[in-house]
Amino acid sequence: MQTSDLIKNWLEQLQASGYRVTEPRRAIVELVATADHALSPIEIYDSGRREYPRLGLVTVYRTLERLEELGLVQRVHSPDGCHRYLRAFEGHQHLLICTRCGRVEMFAGDDLDPLARRVEQATGYQVEEHWLQLFGVCPLCHA
Amino acid sequence: MQTSDLIKNWLEQLQASGYRVTEPRRAIVELVATADHALSPIEIYDSGRREYPRLGLVTVYRTLERLEELGLVQRVHSPDGCHRYLRAFEGHQHLLICTRCGRVEMFAGDDLDPLARRVEQATGYQVEEHWLQLFGVCPLCHA
DNA sequence: CTTGTATTGAAAATCATTTTCAATTAAAAT
DNA sequence: ATTTTAATTGAAAATGATTTTCAATACAAG
Known part of the structure; x- marks a missing residue:
């Protein structure tokens, strides 16, 4: 678009x-x-x-x-x-942040829903929100 | 201790x-x-x-x-x-936090490594660290 | 027990965010 | 096009979390 x-x-x-x-x-x-x-x-x-x-x-x-x-x-x-x-892009997105330059990438995170549900069952909590961030070095900062 | x-x-x-x-x-x-x-x-x-x-x-x-x-x-x-x-606890732990009372549960560092590797391939980033927190309402705060 | 310095707490400052409210303005109705 | 009406706006003040300032205090070294 x-x-x-x-x-x-x-x-x-x-x-x-x-x-x-x-x-x-x-x-x-x-x-x-x-x-x-x-x-x-x-x-x-x-x-x-x-x-x-x-x-x-x-x-x-x-x-x-x-x-x-x-x-x-x-x-x-x-x-x-x-x-x-x-x-926001479609679906729930998680963040990947470059520790050198601060640039932010997003990636899809449907993967966490099964985990959230498993944790709900194990703990009795009602999970409302999850927050996942990865930290790394972006390709540009490798050079 | x-x-x-x-x-x-x-x-x-x-x-x-x-x-x-x-x-x-x-x-x-x-x-x-x-x-x-x-x-x-x-x-x-x-x-x-x-x-x-x-x-x-x-x-x-x-x-x-x-x-x-x-x-x-x-x-x-x-x-x-x-x-x-x-x-602070030893080892890599993820947190589940009650948004009402602040109670915290910990769950084992369920393997986010596959996800991290998938994201690495998709983005070209070199993922160094991950940070996951779930937020919810604990059983006690439901009542 | 004395002394030097880290530490303390009250008050004020700062910073992000929310609330209040009268004036404005978008858009539905005429 | 004009009127109407309720949503929206921005300034100012309120709030809530955190930080800074500074004179008084208290820990621990001598």
């Missing part, structure tokens, strides 16, 4: 879910849908203001919330405790 | 690393070394004050920092973004 189509698609999904398509949302969607790395709310705010100067940080948070609801973005937990947001 | 020995051991390690053994630290170590679930700083503060009423929250944070340095506790990232601290 072309990036312009992706943006259009996200906006359509917002609308189809009963949300309005507004200028601030357009600016945020444009950034997040096309980003090649995970963005923090403040980064989105700063970049977004270049596109739409009246943008408020609160709107960034609220829009990310909506996009997460719709499964369009996924939250990334940084070791420092603050959150970043990444475009 | 007896819990009393564990506490003594932690305090000795603090001292051996050039840190002083103080009343506040004793109270904090007593709590964290013997806890059966991951504790948040504020929980440690509240419980710790029963043992040593003049305890300050700042000291809790600082002591946890020291204990983490020494590899005695490990930090656990909650989905809500705040941190909990857990006595």
Whole structure:
């Protein structure tokens, strides 16, 4: 899919879910849908203001919330405790992070559901969320 | 190892690393070394004050920092973004954390290696480390 | 027992995030 | 096209977690 189509698609999904398509949302969607790395709310705010100067940080948070609801973005937990947001691909995705340059790759993780279910049975827990991250060195950093 | 020995051991390690053994630290170590679930700083503060009423929250944070340095506790990232601290165990363990009470179960390092190798081939990354946490509600918190 | 320094806790600062609320604006209804 | 109506917005203030500052305290070395 072309990036312009992706943006259009996200906006359509917002609308189809009963949300309005507004200028601030357009600016945020444009950034997040096309980003090649995970963005923090403040980064989105700063970049977004270049596109739409009246943008408020609160709107960034609220829009990310909506996009997460719709499964369009996924939250990334940084070791420092603050959150970043990444475009979600289909299905549940896990992260592979380069320990040298910080680049983030995603990979499919359906594999974990059987494990989660096995652990549920063994422990009696109701597993709600799982979080898997791999750390490694990306091909570019090998050189 | 007896819990009393564990506490003594932690305090000795603090001292051996050039840190002083103080009343506040004793109270904090007593709590964290013997806890059966991951504790948040504020929980440690509240419980710790029963043992040593003049305890300050700042000291809790600082002591946890020291204990983490020494590899005695490990930090656990909650989905809500705040941190909990857990006595570090030997070997590679994965965590299942109750999002209500912070109780932690451990399950054996069920082989993620095949997955890691598959991801390596797909991405060209050299995977060095993996980190898996499950979040859920424990049986006790269902009631 | 004295002394030097690590440690402490209260208060204030910082940082991420949420809430409140009056003004604005998208989109449905006319 | 214009009106209407409710969703949305952004500024400011509130919140919650964590960090910094700094003068007072207390551990442990001498």
